[in-house]
Amino acid sequence: MCLAIPGKVVSISGDDPLTRMGRINFSGIVKEACLAYVPEVNVGDYVIVHVGFALSKVDEAEAQKVFEYLKQIGELGELEAPAG
Amino acid sequence: MKFMDEYRDADLARKFAREIQRITTRPWKIMEVCGGQTHAIVKFGIDELLPKRIELIHGPGCPVCVTPLEVIDQALEIAARPGVIFTSFGDMLRVPGSTTDLLSVKGQGGDVRIVYSPLDAVKIAELNPAKEVVFFGVGFETTAPATAMAIYQAAQKGLNNFSMLVSHVLVPPAIEALMSSPDCRVQAFLAAGHVCTVMGYEEYFPLAKKYHVPIVITGFEPLDILHGVLLTVQQLESGRAEVENQYARAVCREGNLPAQDLIKKVFRVVPRKWRGVGEIPESGLGLADNYTAFDAAKKFGLSDRQVDEPAECIAGLILQGLKKPHECPAFGTRCTPEHPFGATMVSSEGACAAYYRYRRHDAAEMAGAK
Numbered sequence: 001m002c003l004a005i006p007g008k009v010v011s012i013s014g015d016d017p018l019t020r021m022g023r024i025n026f027s028g029i030v031k032e033a034c035l036a037y038v039p040e041v042n043v044g045d046y047v048i049v050h051v052g053f054a055l056s057k058v059d060e061a062e063a064q065k066v067f068e069y070l071k072q073i074g075e076l077g078e079l080e081a082p083a084g
Numbered sequence: 085m086k087f088m089d090e091y092r093d094a095d096l097a098r099k100f101a102r103e104i105q106r107i108t109t110r111p112w113k114i115m116e117v118c119g120g121q122t123h124a125i126v127k128f129g130i131d132e133l134l135p136k137r138i139e140l141i142h143g144p145g146c147p148v149c150v151t152p153l154e155v156i157d158q159a160l161e162i163a164a165r166p167g168v169i170f171t172s173f174g175d176m177l178r179v180p181g182s183t184t185d186l187l188s189v190k191g192q193g194g195d196v197r198i199v200y201s202p203l204d205a206v207k208i209a210e211l212n213p214a215k216e217v218v219f220f221g222v223g224f225e226t227t228a229p230a231t232a233m234a235i236y237q238a239a240q241k242g243l244n245n246f247s248m249l250v251s252h253v254l255v256p257p258a259i260e261a262l263m264s265s266p267d268c269r270v271q272a273f274l275a276a277g278h279v280c281t282v283m284g285y286e287e288y289f290p291l292a293k294k295y296h297v298p299i300v301i302t303g304f305e306p307l308d309i310l311h312g313v314l315l316t317v318q319q320l321e322s323g324r325a326e327v328e329n330q331y332a333r334a335v336c337r338e339g340n341l342p343a344q345d346l347i348k349k350v351f352r353v354v355p356r357k358w359r360g361v362g363e364i365p366e367s368g369l370g371l372a373d374n375y376t377a378f379d380a381a382k383k384f385g386l387s388d389r390q391v392d393e394p395a396e397c398i399a400g401l402i403l404q405g406l407k408k409p410h411e412c413p414a415f416g417t418r419c420t421p422e423h424p425f426g427a428t429m430v431s432s433e434g435a436c437a438a439y440y441r442y443r444r445h446d447a448a449e450m451a452g453a454k
């Protein structure tokens with residue numbers, strides 16, 4: 001029900017900010033979504049879509065952080081391992 | 085990056101699990117509020133990766149599950165009327181009302197249609213001016229921008245054959261209700277990331293402070309959930325109770341302001357009964373005064389009613405995190421997804437259905453071992 005999934009904006013149509021629509025590619029399946037709530041979004045951006053509405057733009061820099069964090073944990077683990 | 089498969093890497097998941105194991109010194113009970121997270125946890129076996137001392141409690145976060153029986157019955161009554169096209173998200177069709185469900189009404193000739201977006205329902209209304217088109221507006225804050233836009237566009241277009249049966253629910257008041265209950269066992273929350281894409285997370289600061297609980301805004305992929313658990317355990321172990329945002333790639337503190345504006349225009353905050361939990365003050369959205377012409381319950385003259393739940397069903401306790409599905413005597417025997425007693429068995433995000441689908445054998449063993 002609350003499923004919302006990321007997809008890539010492949011095209012945008014309409015100028016009226018309230019009815020602006022985009023075609024979104026979800027790993028190969030393309031669907032329409034209303035872009036009224038993400039006025040800042042451009043073609044090529046990733047958006048989180050729920051029931052035909054883009055709710056937010058995915059921030060790539062933030063998306064990387066979890067992997068950087070995991071890398072740190074790994075390094076710490078390796079440092080600790082010989083001592084333990 | 086596609087922001088999906090990368091977050092399902094099994095090695096990285098184990099790395100998180102080892103780190104959680106390393107820092108956990110005491111038992112902790114953490115509630116994941118959202119049914120989408122419950123589904124992912126059970127499907128990917130995330131709870132089994134965690135140290136035994138960490139218990140994940142499945143929360144009330146499935147709008148399908150908590151839609152009150154009375155409202156389901158109202159939907160059934162409207163859908164059975166001649167001249168009506170009743171539109172709904174697919175997950176509502178098999179939710180049992182007190183005597184039947186939408187799928188059966190459809191089987192008996194009712195014009196019930198599944199739509200992907202509430203805007204599709206508006207389109208159907210435009211194409212069928214001689215029919216009354218009703219949309220079943222359920223969902224959390226995540227769905228409210230979509231239903232608000234449907235009402236707003238219908239009003240702009242002057243559609244007087246479109247209306248909505250609105251049963252929206254709000255997450256923070258439910259967290260507050262859970263925390264203020266004397267039975268509450270929850271020590272920390274993974275808050276639902278998608279709700280926060282819309283509302284942001286300002287509302288959680290006073291809750292974290294008042295109840296001294298860590299609240300971590302968390303995404304839906306396995307690595308997100310494990311990262312969320314790690315952040316909560318770090319807080320619990322060091323005695324902190326803060327609001328943290330694990331899901332920063334999609335959520336910012338203030339949320340989606342254009343969406344909030346339209347929600348405030350079209351809806352107003354109302355008390356709402358949650359199936360299995362009871363009435364929670366200020367926990368729902370109903371239509372604002374300017375938009376009551378779109379209220380299906382009013383339009384069809386439906387009365388308020390009071391209906392009893394099947395006596396055997398303990399969905400209420402499950403929704404509050406007081407019991408697990410396999411502790412219900414009807415689980416998997418008299419109650420199955422084909423013949424659900426309670427809504428937690430119907431929706432794929434309901435805890436009973438998730439356990440039935442992925443854990444039936446374990447559950448049988450657990451029950452046998454008792």
Ligand code: SF4
Binds near residue numbers: 402419420425429
């Ligand atoms: S197994 Fe069925 S009867 Fe038991 S709590 Fe779940 S929905 Fe209710």
